Amino acid sequence: MKFGNFDIDCDIVATQKYRDYYNEKCECEECGNFRKNFNIYYPKIVEILSWFGIHIMYPLEIMDLGIDRDKNKREYSVYYSVKGKLPIDRIEHIDDEVSFILRNWNIASESYSNTGMIAPYFIVEVLNIFLPY
Numbered sequence: 090m091k092f093g094n095f096d097i098d099c100d101i102v103a104t105q106k107y108r109d110y111y112n113e114k115c116e117c118e119e120c121g122n123f124r125k126n127f128n129i130y131y132p133k134i135v136e137i138l139s140w141f142g143i144h145i146m147y148p149l150e151i152m153d154l155g156i157d158r159d160k161n162k163r164e165y166s167v168y169y170s171v172k173g174k175l176p177i178d179r180i181e182h183i184d185d186e187v188s189f190i191l192r193n194w195n196i197a198s199e200s201y202s203n204t205g206m207i208a209p210y211f212i213v214e215v216l217n218i219f220l221p222y
């Protein structure tokens with residue numbers, strides 16, 4: 090698939106089927122709010138993630154960064170793992186005011202590498218998500 094200026098090889102079927110067993114699905118209010126609202130407020134981002142085979146309801150981790158007083162919204166980052174290999178170890182991309190940082194498994198620990206997925210894989214970090222609460 091085409092992502093920014095890169096051609097990325099990934100196994101969409103394996104990624105779709107993957108349900109991380111390493112991380113419990115968090116049932117707290119903030120994570121519930123994320124699951125309820127992410128696809129409503131960021132349909133374009135959710136579509137991009139679906140190109141990788143990512144099921145948005147099954148992240149490795151949802152990071153709640155608290156309330157942004159100016160926007161009056163709650164800020165989130167979220168992490169997903171994808172079966173495949175990036176052409177370079179780290180890719181940054183911005184779309185629709187949301188930042189993506191993709192990292193191959195060998196440098197995944199720069200941010201979040203807590204996955205049961207077996208290499209080759211890469212972690213998709215999505216930052217600057219602002220949702221009502």
Ligand SMILES: [Zn+2]
Pocket residue numbers: 115116117118119120121151
């Ligand atoms: Zn939570």
